[in-house]
Amino acid sequence: MNDPFVFHQALNGSTFSLTRADVDRALPDEHLIALAEAEFARRLSLDGIHGRRHWRRVLENGLILAHFNRVNPQALALFAIFHDCQRHSDGRDPDHGRRAAAYLQQRREIIPLPQADFEGLVRAVELHADPVFSDPDPLVMSCWDADRLNLGRAGILPDPARLCTPPARQLIDWAWSRDQNGSW
Numbered sequence: 001m002n003d004p005f006v007f008h009q010a011l012n013g014s015t016f017s018l019t020r021a022d023v024d025r026a027l028p029d030e031h032l033i034a035l036a037e038a039e040f041a042r043r044l045s046l047d048g049i050h051g052r053r054h055w056r057r058v059l060e061n062g063l064i065l066a067h068f069n070r071v072n073p074q075a076l077a078l079f080a081i082f083h084d085c086q087r088h089s090d091g092r093d094p095d096h097g098r099r100a101a102a103y104l105q106q107r108r109e110i111i112p113l114p115q116a117d118f119e120g121l122v123r124a125v126e127l128h129a130d131p132v133f134s135d136p137d138p139l140v141m142s143c144w145d146a147d148r149l150n151l152g153r154a155g156i157l158p159d160p161a162r163l164c165t166p167p168a169r170q171l172i173d174w175a176w177s178r179d180q181n182g183s184w
């Protein structure tokens with residue numbers, strides 16, 4: 001637990017290190033986190049399977065993927081905190097992505113992203129729960145992979161065929177063992 005590193009590995013010959021402090025620094029502004037928490041907590045427990053611990057894992061996965069896929073890490077951080085904010089249930093809820101995308105579109109002025117990344121974020125949120133495994137924008141695919149790499153928390157081994165980017169497929173074993181050791 002004292003290990004400062006969330007991640008320290010080489011993929012394809014390039015080493016990337018991510019510390020807990022790096023993750024803390026990458027969090028969106030406090031007022032955005034408060035907004036996401038308030039919205040989520042209207043219906044579900046923040047300590048549940050789609051709550052804050054999941055957001056943190058998605059953020060960690062997302063920062064690693066943002067590095068290797070060369071996309072905006074800020075968009076991954078916003079995806080992490082908002083993608084499940086319109087869930088009505090911790091069970092099957094096939095439209096929660098579309099509701100969360102509409103929620104973000106109504107709040108464009110407070111989302112600190114350039115327009116192209118904002119559009120990617122909205123599409124990633126909109127479709128993240130659908131059986132879609134490819135998109136022209138690597139930012140969108142990185143968001144989906146960041147979420148799907150945390151399926152280990154529910155005892156589901158991420159399926160390489162359902163991951164979109166090569167770095168994510170290489171991270172399956174790392175993400176799985178991390179989620180199985182009880183600290184997810």
Ligand SMILES: [Fe+2]
Pocket residue numbers: 050054058083084147
């Ligand atoms: Fe999620």
